[in-house]
Amino acid sequence: MREIYTEVAEVLCEHKQLNINAMAICQSLGYNGFKRLHRCLSKKMMCAEISLINNFYDKYRDVFLPPHATATYAPRDLKSHLMEWDKKLLDGITKLGDANKKHFEKVGVENCVIKDIMECMLHDYEKCGRWYKRFEETSWLAHDLHVLDDRLHDKLKKIEESGNPY
Numbered sequence: 316m317r318e319i320y321t322e323v324a325e326v327l328c329e330h331k332q333l334n335i336n337a338m339a340i341c342q343s344l345g346y347n348g349f350k351r352l353h354r355c356l357s358k359k360m361m362c363a364e365i366s367l368i369n370n371f372y373d374k375y376r377d378v379f380l381p382p383h384a385t386a387t388y389a390p391r392d393l394k395s396h397l398m399e400w401d402k403k404l405l406d407g408i409t410k411l412g413d414a415n416k417k418h419f420e421k422v423g424v425e426n427c428v429i430k431d432i433m434e435c436m437l438h439d440y441e442k443c444g445r446w447y448k449r450f451e452e453t454s455w456l457a458h459d460l461h462v463l464d465d466r467l468h469d470k471l472k473k474i475e476e477s478g479n480p481y
Contacts, residue, residue: 316421317379320371322414323429324364324381326407330436331360332386333403340390346460348467349393355471356439363432370428394455397447404440408433 334357341349364381371379388403390396415429446463453459 316375319414319417320367320379321382323367326410327360327364328381328383329386330407331357333388334360336386336388344393346393346464348464351471352467359435363428366428393460397443401443404436408436
């Protein structure tokens with residue numbers, strides 16, 4: 316089981332760092348909505364990592380210390396950010412799906428932590444693809460980018476102010 320949890324922890328650690336990098340990059344590009352989105356997602360990955368540690372102890376009565384993966388992630392603009400993030404999300408979803416399948420084969424049930432984070436990444440994967448397609452259709456019109464960014468900022472600001480960590 317430790318091997319499966321290690322695989323999942325590597326994905327969580329990579330995506331936590333990826334979102335921290337994306338947060339800083341999006342802010343530097345002037346997209347505060349995307350900055351806030353990635354800040355929330357980095358917190359979600361950190362919370363999921365903690366849940367994974369607790370889940371391992373609860374289920375197997377042993378301490379699990381996750382490895383710490385790094386993510387080299389440095390897009391230059393919003394277009395390359397969405398393209399790279401889309402690839403990273405799909406890769407993470409695939410790895411988590413494989414890990415959940417292994418977990419199911421070993422114990423006969425899915426892992427709730429893996430399932431929750433997969434659902435989060437699937438949601439982000441769908442949104443990322445829609446945004447990319449929309450921006451392609453409008454030839455990456457700056458006004459369109461900033462309208463979405465402003466809406467993301469307002470939506471996520473309310474979520475953060477409510478005390479929800481993600």
